[in-house]
Amino acid sequence: MPTKVERLLINFKTLEEFKKFKAYGIQELSMLEDLEHNMIENNSESPFYGIYFGDELVARMSLYRVDKKYDYYFEPPQDYLQLWKLEVLENYRDKGFGKQLVDFAKSHNLPIKTNARINSHEFWEKQGFQPATYEMERDFGENPYIWMPEGVKEKDNS
Amino acid sequence: MPTKVERLLINFKTLEEFKKFKAYGIQELSMLEDLEHNMIENNSESPFYGIYFGDELVARMSLYRVDKKYDYYFEPPQDYLQLWKLEVLENYRDKGFGKQLVDFAKSHNLPIKTNARINSHEFWEKQGFQPATYEMERDFGENPYIWMPEGVKEKDNS
Numbered sequence: 192m193p194t195k196v197e198r199l200l201i202n203f204k205t206l207e208e209f210k211k212f213k214a215y216g217i218q219e220l221s222m223l224e225d226l227e228h229n230m231i232e233n234n235s236e237s238p239f240y241g242i243y244f245g246d247e248l249v250a251r252m253s254l255y256r257v258d259k260k261y262d263y264y265f266e267p268p269q270d271y272l273q274l275w276k277l278e279v280l281e282n283y284r285d286k287g288f289g290k291q292l293v294d295f296a297k298s299h300n301l302p303i304k305t306n307a308r309i310n311s312h313e314f315w316e317k318q319g320f321q322p323a324t325y326e327m328e329r330d331f332g333e334n335p336y337i338w339m340p341e342g343v344k345e346k347d348n349s
Numbered sequence: 350m351p352t353k354v355e356r357l358l359i360n361f362k363t364l365e366e367f368k369k370f371k372a373y374g375i376q377e378l379s380m381l382e383d384l385e386h387n388m389i390e391n392n393s394e395s396p397f398y399g400i401y402f403g404d405e406l407v408a409r410m411s412l413y414r415v416d417k418k419y420d421y422y423f424e425p426p427q428d429y430l431q432l433w434k435l436e437v438l439e440n441y442r443d444k445g446f447g448k449q450l451v452d453f454a455k456s457h458n459l460p461i462k463t464n465a466r467i468n469s470h471e472f473w474e475k476q477g478f479q480p481a482t483y484e485m486e487r488d489f490g491e492n493p494y495i496w497m498p499e500g501v502k503e504k505d506n507s
Binding site for chain 1: 431486
């Protein structure tokens with residue numbers, strides 16, 4: 192069954208699906224609260240993209256375009272994509288869904304920055320990402336991994 | 350055996366101890382590389398604090414004082430402590446080492462901000478922390494938890 196990446200809308204169904212993911216946290220709770228209190232409309236656009244397998248959301252990630260004036264990672268400074276909460280439900284791993292989401296992100300042809308979770312380095316390196324040079328005052332507890340389209344370099348802060 | 354929180358120095362022994370912690374990542378690798386290439390001195394101060402039980406480092410955290418000009422969390426704006434990589438080795442949990450580290454951080458009497466890991470919310474709430482109001486462009490994939498000494502409030506960004 193071919194699958195596609197789609198932008199997820201904020202509604203009670205999506206938020207119920209989100210509960211299956213391990214990285215369910217304050218972001219999701221805040222979206223739920225906003226929806227319950229009519230602070231956002233039903234079916235508002237979300238920063239999440241996902242893959243449905245049949246009726247079930249089996250993989251998701253968040254993507255946000257950061258303005259070049261906040262770019263501390265790339266040379267020349269430019270808009271880049273912040274990618275977070277990439278996660279594939281346990282029963283659907285090793286089927287290429289993670290790669291499909293990352294390829295979707297790459298298709299924007301902008302540099303990408305993510306925070307690699309514990310034990311995920313091999314995955315990110317397989318997707319062509321590399322560890323960014325760690326800088327405490329920028330990265331704190333993160334493991335910043337970056338991907339760059341042609342013509343872009345990591346910013347040299349040394 | 351009474352234990353105390355001490356500031357950890359960067360040397361090969363400390364960096365070897367760090368390998369036992371799950372959140373070993375680019376930060377630690379970068380410290381190791383800097384030491385190997387004499388870019389930092391042996392026994393330089395690190396942002397890590399830890400607890401030794403006998404000869405073994407069994408708990409650690411990082412603390413960094415963020416200048417008030419970068420304070421997007423508290424009211425009035427002020428210097429605050431960023432806390433990350435709080436971790437107690439598995440065999441030493443439920444003995445109060447985590448609380449001992451957090452109490453050390455609190456003793457500075459500055460607000461504290463951390464990023465709560467999956468399934469750690471109960472711990473942080475027990476330490477008097479509360480979830481910060483989630484703001485995507487500030488927090489991305491984080492679960493920001495904050496603690497405030499008397500007289501400090503969460504910044505209202507609404």
